[in-house]
Amino acid sequence: MVSFSVNSAQLEIVETYIKNQEAHHRKKDFQEEYRSILTNYKMDYDERYLWD
16 A cells, blocks of 8 residues: 655645646646656656556
């Protein structure tokens, strides 16, 4: 299991992201987004275990 936290100073940015999430995911699907998060935070992962 992986979890992320949000700095309270960035709360407004996160709220805006959530409000615009549907439009955002028209450009990039969940799997692409998740891979980019893992890569940006330099987290090792094996693609075989990410999806059902």
